Amino acid sequence: MKRYVLILGTILCCSLGLGINRTVRAAQYQLAPGVLTIHLEPDRQIYQVSEPIRVRISIRNSTSEDYVIASLPPWALCDLTILNDKNEPLLNKGILFGYRMRMAAIRYPAGSTQFVGFAYPRTTSGLLSYWAPISYWGYHLERPGTYTITAVPNFTTFAAGGPEMNRRFALSTRETSNAVRIQIVK
Helix, strand or coil, X not given: CHHHHHHHHHHHHHHHHHHHXXXXXXXXXXXXXXXXXXXXXXXXXXXXXXXXXXXXXXXXXXXXXXXXXXXXXXXXXXXXXXXXXXXXXXXXXXXXXXXXXXXXXXXXXXXXXXXXXXXXXXXXCCCEECCEEHHHHCCCCCCCEEEEEEEEECCEEXXXXXXXXXXXXXXXXXXXXXXXXXXXXX
16 A cells, blocks of 8 residues: 555656746746747647547747657647637646657758648557647547637747757747637537
C-alpha cells in the first residue's frame, strides 16, 4: 500500500510540475512576435453529443530564417481555450496523461507550414496522427451549443541559422491561433 501511495504521489507531482514548468519555461525567454503562427482546424463543424471532437494544429514559419521546435505532441505545444455561446471560458479537467520527452526537434524551414503530429499515447503501435481529441487537453463538451476554440502557443523555438542561430525564443500567448466555431447538436 505504501508503495502504491508513493508511486501515485510521484505521478501527481510530476503531472503538476509539467503544467507549472510550461508556463515558466515560456516566460523565461525573449518573445519572438510574428516568427511562427499557429493555425487550428476542427475535423468538422457539427458534432452530435458525445462524439469526439478532434482538432489539427499547424505551425507556419513566416520568416526568411529556419526555426526549430522540440518534437512534442500538440497538447504540449499549445493550450486550448474554449468559449461557450455566452463567450464564457470553459474549465478543462486537466491533461489526462503526459508524454515522452524525446531528444528530437522539427525544423521549420523559412516560409513552410507543417502539421503537428503525434503517436497515440495509450498504444504501442506508433501510429502517427495529426488529429488530436480535445479530451487530450482535458475538455469534454457534453452539452449542445456553439463553442469557439482557440490554440494558445506554449513553446519555445530557436533559430537554426543566421545571426540569431541557437538563440531561444518564446511565442507570446497573445499570438493565438485563428478561432474556430463548432456546434454540438442533440
